[in-house]
Amino acid sequence: MRLYFHPMTRATRPRWLLEELGAPYELEIVDVYKGEGKRPEYLETHPHGAVPALTDGDLTLIESSAICLYLADQHAAGGLAPPLGSAERGRYYQWMIYSVATAEPPVLKVLRHTQREPNPALADEGRAQWEPVARFIDRSLGDRPFILGERFSAADVMLGSVVALAERLKLNESFPRLQAYAKRLTARPAFQKSRAAT
Numbered sequence: 001m002r003l004y005f006h007p008m009t010r011a012t013r014p015r016w017l018l019e020e021l022g023a024p025y026e027l028e029i030v031d032v033y034k035g036e037g038k039r040p041e042y043l044e045t046h047p048h049g050a051v052p053a054l055t056d057g058d059l060t061l062i063e064s065s066a067i068c069l070y071l072a073d074q075h076a077a078g079g080l081a082p083p084l085g086s087a088e089r090g091r092y093y094q095w096m097i098y099s100v101a102t103a104e105p106p107v108l109k110v111l112r113h114t115q116r117e118p119n120p121a122l123a124d125e126g127r128a129q130w131e132p133v134a135r136f137i138d139r140s141l142g143d144r145p146f147i148l149g150e151r152f153s154a155a156d157v158m159l160g161s162v163v164a165l166a167e168r169l170k171l172n173e174s175f176p177r178l179q180a181y182a183k184r185l186t187a188r189p190a191f192q193k194s195r196a197a198t
């Protein structure tokens with residue numbers, strides 16, 4: 001398997017999962033911040049020139065959530081995806097999709113409008129949109145360590161990467177359980193490794 005990657009991007013998600021699974025992989029750094037994603041050879045792999053992309057034999061996959069769903073199933077013995085057909089599997093799908101469809105956009109809005117394109121009004125809009133998301137995640141976690149309960153899963157990789165970014169942006173201050181969740185996840189060696197440049 002080859003993961004097309006750059007640190008400080010969504011490509012850290014599948015790398016985090018590969019590290020949790022102890023699965024072998026090759027890393028290919030694509031510096032999307034220097035335009036390397038738009039090189040014609042790479043556009044053959046990722047039509048939008050973004051990271052992550054994963055190749056596994058003849059298969060090429062894009063979208064961090066799809067790659068994580070695939071990896072967790074390919075390495076089912078790693079136990080990071082609940083059994084097919086179980087209610088827990090349903091909740092797992094919910095969090096895998098919620099992470100990118102609902103949780104990520106407000107956090108990225110705050111990131112964008114406090115950094116690359118400063119705009120306090122739009123940043124505040126992002127903060128307001130994060131609030132109900134944070135409340136839902138907080139309530140769903142309850143007093144359990146991970147989003148599906150006692151066991152860490154690939155859903156914690158997807159959701160956790162968003163919550164960890166929200167934490168960096170100080171969006172979780174009214175949600176101590178979210179703060180503890182972010183701390184618990186970012187302390188994991190696989191998370192730390194996923195941020196490395198090589």
Ligand SMILES: N[C@@H](CCC(=O)N[C@@H](CS)C(=O)NCC(=O)O)C(=O)O
Nearest residue numbers: 009010032037049050051052063064
């Ligand atoms: N929805 C995609 C987003 C991928 C994406 O936009 N990646 C960014 C880095 S976080 C990128 O490579 N941007 C460079 C570009 O689009 O030119 C995913 O989750 O994989």
